Amino acid sequence: MAAARLQEAQTALEAATARSDRVAALTQTVQAYEDGLAALRDGLRRAAIRQRTLEGDLNARSDEVARLLGVLQTMGRAPTPILLLHPSGPTGTARSGMMLADVTPALQDKVTALRDQLDEVAVLQGLQNDALSVLEEGLAGAQAARAALSAAIADRTDLPRRFADDPVQTAVLLASSETLTAFASGLTETQVSGGPEADAIRGGLPLPVDGQVIRRFNEPDSAGIARPGILISTRPRALVTTPVAATVRYAGPLLDYGTVVILEPAAGTLWVIAGLAEAFGEAGQILPEGTPVGLMGGAVTQAQDILTESAQGSAGQRTETLYLEVRDMQSVVDPAEWFAFERARP
Structure with a gap:
């Protein structure tokens, strides 16, 4: 499924260059790649966990498996008539035949279960081996x-x-502002006319980046500092978009907040x-819903490193953080x- 998503993204990338709405098409393409790579990471992590579970179960049952293989090898070497004879005579032979008839189905079930586990381990190993090229192409x-x-x-x-x-x-305004609050307040004082009312769009919006809220409004950090916004963890080079149509009031570096x-x-x-590596757009522009406003920073994890993370049971670290404040x-x-923290990106 994840590989199919990445293939669809590659097809979309090839088609996007010829479209008149290239920005919208390429935005969807980048998001398709992000979703496909995230799905592939998650699938590899699940496969690695399942493989470790199976291998652990097989290791724990190593004595039982060895005895089972020993019985099967003995039965395989002995001629069938000898297996059915018993030293005590016909009665013993009959009893042993009945016992063998009772034991054989259970023995067969164990053999089948063991074979299925070994086959599944082999499939999971093959999946991880094949994933390297898919990851490299996707990245x-x-x-x-x-x-x-x-x-x-x-x-x-x-x-x-x-x-x-x-x-x-x-x-x-930049030169006279010593804090983010002061700069934002200055922009508010020079508000421009037009635009919808807040009540018309407030509530249930997806976050501007695919990530997880790790610090909420006015929640103090490890140093005891509380900020009037939220902190979102996301992956390196993640695309940041506007959930609704909006006017760009500022785009560029600001104090110690990085690119804002x-x-x-x-x-x-x-x-x-705040916290972007790249900002898109110019002050005064009206951006349609879903338009990119920037990219996160950080180095993209290499394919082999992703496989190593997956083998360790990790789905990849969200090492970048985006700060979002509403005034x-x-x-x-x-x-x-304004935002539904658990709502997925459309």
């Missing part, structure tokens, strides 16, 4: 799709604008998305009011 395809997407976004000229960016005003994108999905509401006018609000 290369995902990287090519990300590069093509970045180029398509750079060439994009068809996005509408809600306002014209004023780089001088932005630079002044600030979106305005509704009048007076800002989403602060309503001058107040920060719990992102849980």
Whole structure:
């Protein structure tokens, strides 16, 4: 199933370059690669766990298996008439025949079960051996799709604008802001007209990146520091998108938050998305729903390393973290009011 998803993604990548809506097509292609690779990782992890379970069971039963093989070998070498004779005569022979008739089905069941386990172990080993080439092709395809997407976004000229960016005003605001809160507040004070009302879109939205919330609103970290946002763990080079149409208010480096994108999905509401390696879009652009806003950083795990992780029972580490903060006018609000933390990406 995972290999089929990756093959579909490769086909989509080849077709996307000829489409007029290249950004949308390549976005779907990158997400297809991410989903396919995630499914393959999970499948390999499950296969490795199952293989270890079977091998552990066989090792625990090694004495029983050895005795069973010994009996089968003895029976295989002895002529059938001798097996049916008993030293005590006809009565003993009859009794031994009845006992053999009772034992044989159970013995056959054990042989069948053992054979099935050995066959399953062989299949699982073959699956992991074959997965290396599939992983290598999938990782290369995902990287090519990300590069093509970045180029398509750079060439994009068809996005509408809600306002014209004023780089001088932005630079002044950046220079005068010592905190993320101060910068976001400054943007709120210069809000632009237009856009839907917050109540029309608030609630149940998917997260902007495929990941897991590891720190909630105002939840302190290990150092006791609480931030008015959530922290999402995700995989290296994961694609970040906007769940609804939104206006880009800022895109670029900001203080010690790395690369930041600030979106305005509704009048007076800002989403602060921090921790990106690359940001897409320019201030003033209106992004349609599902449009990429950036890529996470980190090094992509190599195919052989993924196999090693899977053999150890790991589905791959989410080593990158994305910070998401929601501001309503001058107040920060719990992102849980906007996003469904467990909702999968459409």
